[in-house]
Amino acid sequence: MSEIINALDRALDVMILLYHEKREMGVTEISKELGVYKSTIHRTLYTLENKGFVNQNKENGKYWLGTKLYAIGMVVGEKFSIKELVKPYTKELNKEFNEVVNVSILEEKSDDCPRSIVIHKESGSNQLQSVNPTVGSSCECYCSAVGKCLMAYNDINYNRFKNIEITKYTETTIDNWDEMNKVLEKIRENGYAIDNEELEHGLTCIGAPILDKNNKAIAAISLSGPTARMKSGDFDYKIKRVIETAKKISDLLH
Template identity: 35%
Template sequence: MENNTKKTAVLETGDRILRMLECFTIEKPEWGVTELSKHLGLYKSVVHRMLVTLEHRGFITQNPQSQKYMLGIKLFELGVVVGNQMNLRTVAKPVMEELCENTKETVMLMIVDGLEGICVEKVESTQSVRYTSPLGKRVPLHAGATTKILLAYLPEDKIDKIISKGLPKFTDYTVSDPDELRQQLQTIRKQGYCISSNDFSLGGMGIAVPIMDHSGEVVAGLSISGLEFRMNDIADSLLRQCQAAADSISRRLGAR
């Protein structure tokens, strides 16, 4: 019962902070403690504590002239991250559509979020039997070409953390041995692409390559995903097309 009470208190605090941040708008970018207290229906002492916490973390700053509070640089930094993701999707979508049209297979764009992969854009094959993955779906990074290409380029400490949480098997072909996975990742980095089949779903095959930004960092993985019996014999051709598409997207993001 005590634990439930604590969890409720944490949720209430988080909700209050989010409600407070939502008060800052283009129409009213600055707020004083008293007016925030009245607007939110909270004690001034509570509002002040939240503002001090947010200010300490860079989410809020105080205008030295008006003494009122406004949004801080941290929110701008987070906005840039969101903007980059949106820009990535905008840039990638037409290239993905062309790749899907040429290969007749599903094309996916995936990024790393925490310790998982998440599909942020896709263009589905029009074939009656095809591979598909819902937008926003979270998937493990150790199985499947689209996610393994991302895992391969993560910092070693993050790879260690993912491996330490276990490598569940999805099929008999899923790599669950840490040493074997590390060897695979080394090979992927060396060759610059990943081709895998049956390790996430039986009968499935994926061909994936990294997408880089202006700084040379891997920001996403681009893949052609479909059925092994259709893709296996033309894998080399599909790989070349996937690489050309990824290079096109990377250049549009400023990569050299």
């Protein structure tokens, strides 16, 4: 088992503190927040500044994150997309329940009814119903768990969709926007959505939003399977695990 390098651990704590505070901080303040001697913080900041990871404002003596972190972040951002970010978590959820896990984003369209598009999929060995969206496919948001999450946690004016006819795929499909607004409010209260055979008979999905630091859904994750399996005795536990998984991914974006 490897041992923590204290000096490195302390330097990372300093950068994480500055990141979370989102403002310049002085040596005394950083020392107090981290519970570390001022002399130690001073040496840590000097080392970080020497490598470009923090910069000192010469006018007030306070420190802020440096351009080296920005450069690294740009490279990571290009390489580490949301699809790469979610993979370990979708694999874990798929392995636990052996059901399909999808990650979807809001499709960028201004005139049509809001739609979600699948950007990542993890499949189990259990066979699903015929409607099993592939990566790149899209679906109206109102009839899917991920879609409803994306609508609930994004600034969308739904009044402009009221004249658009809603296709009622099954008897449980929500077919008017007034009812949908009530459902979206409940989703925001509970932190998850259910597709109760609203797109296909016999298919149930649980969805939860993946939120950025502004509490906006940049994506949503779902666990899907035949209703008989999904609504077995552990349905509430499945909901809990989907919410937990979405939160873990969201925490990485904050």
